[in-house]
Amino acid sequence: MSRSRWWLAGLALAGVVVLVAVFVLVDVGDQGPTERPGPPGTGPLTVVSMGDSTISGEGAGDYTPxxxxxxxxxxxxxxxxxxxKVRYGGxxxxxxxxxxxAPSGHVALGDVKQYTEPSQAxxxxELVKTHRVVAVVVAVGANDEPHFSRLISECFTAWFMETGSPCSERxxxxxxxRVDAMVPKVTAALRDIRTVLRQAGYDREDYELLLxxxxxxxxAGIPESLRNLNGCPFRIDDLxxxxxxxxxxxxxxxxxxxxxAGARFLDLSRAGEGHEACSGGDRADNEWFTRFTVEWDDLKVVERASHALQESFHPNAKGHEQFARCVSEFLATNDPAAACLEGQDGNLHAAPSPVARGNS
Structure with a gap:
């Protein structure tokens, strides 16, 4: 090859090198910020539940020892x-x-303990150090000023006192x-959950917070034959x-x-219609809540006796399965609020919330 051809080849090679360098620089400069691949940290993608008995699994059996x-x-x-049972976000x-x-104070950051356990927040x-949280589902508030479970117990007692007024009158x-006094406490607990995740490096877009x-x-639609200690001992007015x-x-x-707290909201107030405790009469197969339940063996042990009725009137395993179906559907949408309602297939589904549309 002549010296001129060597020179031309060298010039061409140099040109290629320059062009490659230009393309690399342009490509890097045009990338911009890359989208985060989800929650920060390491560990498996995880769904977390926080709150009280209605979401812990009280009444669903098979408790962790x-x-x-x-x-x-x-x-x-x-x-x-x-x-x-929730399916979301991989x-x-x-x-x-x-x-x-648990009250709201136990879900929040602080020194409140419940059954020996420290704050859930x-x-x-600690959990986010080893897990990547994609959703936090919360159910709390009933054990604050409303004392919903205690009120149901009071209505249970009123059934025995036939001459007195229904408990609902009081x-x-x-x-x-009471409901109004509860609201800021639940909001504060939800904000503490956000604080924990923010301090762990989470952006709001990294996870869903659902109340x-x-x-x-x-x-009220239960057979009269079960409105007693065999099932649901309550007065009709109270039901x-x-x-x-x-x-x-x-x-x-x-x-x-x-x-x-800027959290999404799922209304379950009508989720159990037609599937309440005792609604099935002689057959409880289609009920999503426990009836009046006594753990007779617990009555034999002093330290367990006071908890022998603890499972009564809580979602059972079928109820949790149905609620999880609705939660999963809702999380998969971008809707800020929805209601769990039974569909034609007999299962719960996330539907537009009547309150969200402005109807009461």
Whole structure:
């Protein structure tokens, strides 16, 4: 090859090198910020539940040994709990931090303990060190000022006192003020959950924060033959109040609490219609809540006796499965709020919330 051809070849090679360098520089400069691949940190994608008995799995059976009375821990976390059935965001693990009887203060950061356990938000802080959280599902508030479970117990007692007034007559007097007092406490707990995740490096877009309300476990449409200790010992007036007023107004308050923390909201107040405890008569197959339940063996042991009725009137395993179906559907949407309602297939589905549309 002549010297001129060598020179031309060298010049061409140099040109190629320059062009490659230009393309590389342009490509890098045009990339801009890359989209985050989801929650920060390391570990499996995980759905977490926080709150009280309605989401811990109380009434669903198959409790973890550590939370079934061991050393005073009665959180009653069930293998059948809703969180273990939710499908969202490619999550491969589920963690239940909820504890039966927990008030909002136990979900929040602080020193409040429930059945020997520390703050659930503090537990979440430890969890995110080894897990990548894609969703936090919360159910809390009933054990604050509303004391919903205690009120149901009072209505149970009123059934024995046939000559007295229905328990709902006493509850009505200050029920709304109790709900109103609960709202800021739930909002504060939700904000603490956000604080924990923000401090762990999460952006709001990295996870979903969902507050769900409570489904009424009892209703007026039960057979008279089961309105006793064989099933659901309540007066008709009290059954109507819990179903038509108590659960609905509690849900409205929780909607406000969710809005205060920028959380999504799922209304369960009508989710149990037609499937309440005792609604199935002689057959309980289609019921999503426990009836009056006594753990007779627990009555034989002093330290367990006071918890022998703890499972009564809570979602059972079928109920948790149905609620999880609705939660999964809702999380897959971009809707800020929805309601769990039964579809024509007999299952719960996430539907537009009547309250969200402005109807009461």
């Amino acid at each position: 550590r939370t079934n009375g061991r050393a005073g821990n009665w959180c009653h976390r069930s293998a059948n709990a809703l969180v273990h 999550a491969v693990e589920s963690v239940n931090l909820a504890c039966s009887g 503090a537990q979440l802080r 509850i009505k007097a200050d029920w709304q003020s 769900q309300s409570y489904a009424s476990p009892i209703g 109507k109040w819990v179903e038509q007023t108590g659960a609905v107004s509690l849900s409205a308050g929780l909607r406000r609490a969710a809005a205060g």
